[in-house]
Amino acid sequence: MRGVYAVALLSFKEGLRHRVLYGVLLAALLLMGCTVLVSGFFLRDISKVILDFCMATVTLGGLTIPFFLAIHLLAKDIERRTIFTLLTRPISRGQYLIGKFFGLFLITGLIMLLLTGGVWLCLWGGEFLFGSRFFVTVSWVSIVAALFLSWLSVLILNAFVVLWSTVTTSSFLATLLTLFSYVIGHSIDDVVRFLQVEVTMIKISDSIRMTVDVVKYLFPNLAAFDLKSAAAHGLSIPFTDVLILTTYATAYIVVLLVLSTLFFNRRDLA
Amino acid sequence: MIQVSQLQKTYMSGVRRKPTNALVHVSLHVECGEIFGIIGPNGAGKSTLLKSLLSLVRPNSGTIKLNGFFPSDLRCRQSLGYLPENPCLYDNLSVNDHLIFIARTANLKNPLAQQRIPEVLAMVGLDHVRHKQIRTFSKGMVQRAALACALFTQPEILILDEPMSGLDPLGRKMVTDIIRAYNDQGNTVLFCSHVLTDVERICDRIAIMDRGQLALTITPQELLDITPDVRGESPLETLFVRTVGAGGQQ
Ligand SMILES: Nc1ncnc2c1ncn2[C@@H]1O[C@H](COP(=O)(O)OP(=O)(O)O)[C@@H](O)[C@H]1O
Ligand SMILES: [Mg+2]
Secondary structure (H helix, E strand, C coil): CHHHHHHHHHHHHHHHCCHHHHHHHHHHHHHHHHHHHHHHHHHHHHHHHHHHHHHHHHHHHHHHHHHHHHHHHCHHHHHCCCCHHHHCCCCCHHHHHHHHHHHHHHHHHHHHHHHHHHHHHHHHHHHHHHCHHHHCCCCHHHHHHHHHHHHHHHHHHHHHHHHHHHHCCCHHHHHHHHHHHHHHHHHHHHHHHHHHCCCCCCCCCHHHHHHHHHHHHHCCCHHHHCCHHHHHCCCCCCHHHHHHHHHHHHHHHHHHHHHHHHHHHCCCCC | CEEEEEEEEEEEECCCCEEEEEEEEEEEEECCCCEEEEECCCCCCHHHHHHHHCCCCCCCEEEEEECCECCCCHHHHCCEEEECCCCCCCCCCEHHHHHHHHHHHCCCCHHHHHHHHHHHHHHHCCHHHCCCEHHHCCHHHHHHHHHHHHHCCCCCEEEEECCCCCCCHHHHHHHHHHHHHHHHCCCEEEEEECCHHHHHHHCCEEEEEECCEEEEEECHHHHCCCCCCCCCCCHHHHHHHHHHHHHHHC
């Protein structure tokens, strides 16, 4: 436990010193600010437009972490041998990976929380500029639930970075594989639905169906975590859905971390 | 005490899985309180041997015991300090951050750590840059910082991979002095180098390693009996050339 805590704290600290983070925060807040000004053109839909854009920005800001920071904190750490400082202490490889994951957990949490603050500011600014009658449908419970779920999906991607960093020897490959996982995770739902709809003109071979079935069970359904448009329209998000998705994400992350540990334990760090 | 017996390591590199024998039946015994130096040409397997001691590299066969523990046992690393070859520290953090991390993993209470940090930094000559980020350091300074990390918990066994590389003459003398002082407190030092003079001066025993094998082990007293082949050459140099050179001609 002490090892996990020490690694998590060190990676958190190291991550926070990374310049990417400040660029992301600044760009995201600027984007949100522009949204408020532009949303005036959309009259009745002002709150929806603001929320749609702002929540997308929060997710985008969160997504930069697995793709830039997590790769730096894991794949680069192994590639450049900075990992030796940690692994020559009484820290097992499993503890190292879990510690790194929790470091990322904290950083993504912090960044997305700050950006959620940005959403609040934007809504407040919108109300100030355009009057509160446009903002009656805004439901903070749904917004927070939607952003929490998108945080979970970012965490799943972070766990993928952990996995790919342990099985590949190059940070470039790890980035690429994470990108694949992201794309597959987001589109698999659509592909499955497309196959379910029987289109008479097109024959789909059984082997494709099989592959899709396998992929469906291997990769997480990241699209399921995307409830931002529901929240933007002021619809409520059922608590049971949130609970189920949280359980799903947790289980998925645990499996990924266990797999990573198994792979990493066999690896030479020469 | 370090016990290594019949250690074998074969790297499989590349897509073709081309095998490289890095360690071939290496057996070694380092007593408590000894300074043990390993010399050998580049690619002899020195770093691989030291990395196996820390279980960074998993040997194919053979056993290692450090103070009675297997290297994979986390307890043995509590009393171990390691300086990697070409050390690399976290660019965005300071030496202070690194040392605080190490204190945390060693369960050292904060007041004790705060007391120990200036002490160890003074030892390696970095007390003036305690809070500077590593990115601003020169190669030699990083080497010193990594040495500070290895020394921080006052481990019983110190394992140093080419500790003198990248250092200026003063730095080399500093490392030599640190190793000696460290050994005077009854601790064990195992280090490797390809610079013979570094090893000759301070070791209680010297091993020569070549192409994955420990060719021979010798004490400085035994070295005195060797007459140099060429005038002006040190006895160890002569022995090294004879051992490694002879192997090369086969
Ligand atoms: N990661 C690795 N993959 C494949 N071969 C390696 C790897 N690391 C070292 N080797 C090979 O193992 C041998 C010993 O290397 P090393 O232990 O680094 O030597 P030394 O430290 O004595 O210079 C060399 O032939 C080297 O090419
Ligand atoms: Mg080496």
